[in-house]
Amino acid sequence: MTQPAQITLSHVEKRFGNGTLALRDMNLSIREGEFVSFLGPSGCGKSTALRMIAGLLEPSGGTITVNGREAGDGGDVSFVFQDATLMPWATVFDNVMLPLKLRGLGRAEARAQVEEALGMVGLTKFASSYPRELSGGMKMRVSIARAMVTKPRLLLMDEPFAALDEMTRFKLNNDVLELWRKQGLTVVFVTHSVFESVYLSSRVVVMGSRPGRVVHDLPMPEGPRDEHYRTTARYAETCRIVTEALEGTMDHVDINH
Numbered sequence: 312m313t314q315p316a317q318i319t320l321s322h323v324e325k326r327f328g329n330g331t332l333a334l335r336d337m338n339l340s341i342r343e344g345e346f347v348s349f350l351g352p353s354g355c356g357k358s359t360a361l362r363m364i365a366g367l368l369e370p371s372g373g374t375i376t377v378n379g380r381e382a383g384d385g386g387d388v389s390f391v392f393q394d395a396t397l398m399p400w401a402t403v404f405d406n407v408m409l410p411l412k413l414r415g416l417g418r419a420e421a422r423a424q425v426e427e428a429l430g431m432v433g434l435t436k437f438a439s440s441y442p443r444e445l446s447g448g449m450k451m452r453v454s455i456a457r458a459m460v461t462k463p464r465l466l467l468m469d470e471p472f473a474a475l476d477e478m479t480r481f482k483l484n485n486d487v488l489e490l491w492r493k494q495g496l497t498v499v500f501v502t503h504s505v506f507e508s509v510y511l512s513s514r515v516v517v518m519g520s521r522p523g524r525v526v527h528d529l530p531m532p533e534g535p536r537d538e539h540y541r542t543t544a545r546y547a548e549t550c551r552i553v554t555e556a557l558e559g560t561m562d563h564v565d566i567n568h
């Protein structure tokens with residue numbers, strides 16, 4: 312039986328105060344347990360769409376429902392930004408505990424959940440370290456642990472690995488896939504990278520700009536995702552198909568710069 316939609320965007324439009332029409336008539340339905348990437352040229356509204364799903368921005372037209380409620384109207388959703396956005400004066404433990412503290416939990420009550428979240432990202436031994444003592448990849452892991460500590464059903468990620476070197480990015484790609492599988496999450500992931508979107512996703516939503524909208528909705532092949540997969544003909548062929556779809560959304564100005 313098909314799962315009911317967990318996220319629905321229906322005729323969504325976003326016009327900013329300065330008149331920019333970022334999205335027009337965006338329609339999309341995401342089911343529980345999917346891993347969906349938003350891929351598209353710079354400025355096509357990927358982040359805007361993600362922020363509206365999170366309830367951080369309001370649509371100027373249309374409707375967005377998440378977990379059966381209006382977007383932003385309730386828990387079960389976590390957000391990971393491009394920067395780890397950690398509190399530099401607080402330990403890894405305290406950074407990860409923040410969402411629980413905001414919900415009124417004390418240290419003792421929160422301990423088991425924080426430890427579990429740190430375990431998920433392999434940072435158990437770094438609970439008392441400070442952000443300045445960590446590499447960029449480790450800081451991003453802390454940020455992911457902070458997002459996971461509330462046990463969300465939906466994880467929204469806005470280009471989380473764009474600033475990391477390639478090997479770290481590959482490693483974190485695998486970590487996120489493991490979380491997705493083990494925790495039964497739904498993930499919506501914004502990226503500029505065809506290779507990253509094809510590797511991670513069960514579905515790639517290719518967006519076009521001026522105004523932003525969904526241009527292609529491409530199911531990805533099923534099967535294991537591991538370092539071997541990156542070297543297969545199937546992966547290369549899927550990347551080619553997605554690249555063509557992406558290029559079709561761009562005008563010459565976009566392609567040449």
Ligand SMILES: Nc1ncnc2c1ncn2[C@@H]1O[C@H](COP(=O)(O)OP(=O)(O)OP(=O)(O)O)[C@@H](O)[C@H]1O
Pocket residue numbers: 327328329331332333351352353354355356357358359360503523
């Ligand atoms: N707060 C804002 N006020 C006005 N315009 C905005 C605002 N935020 C985004 N925009 C505009 O809306 C459009 C979509 O922006 P958005 O950041 O969602 O695109 P994107 O696809 O995520 O881009 P990138 O890949 O470069 O991050 C762009 O034209 C952008 O300049």
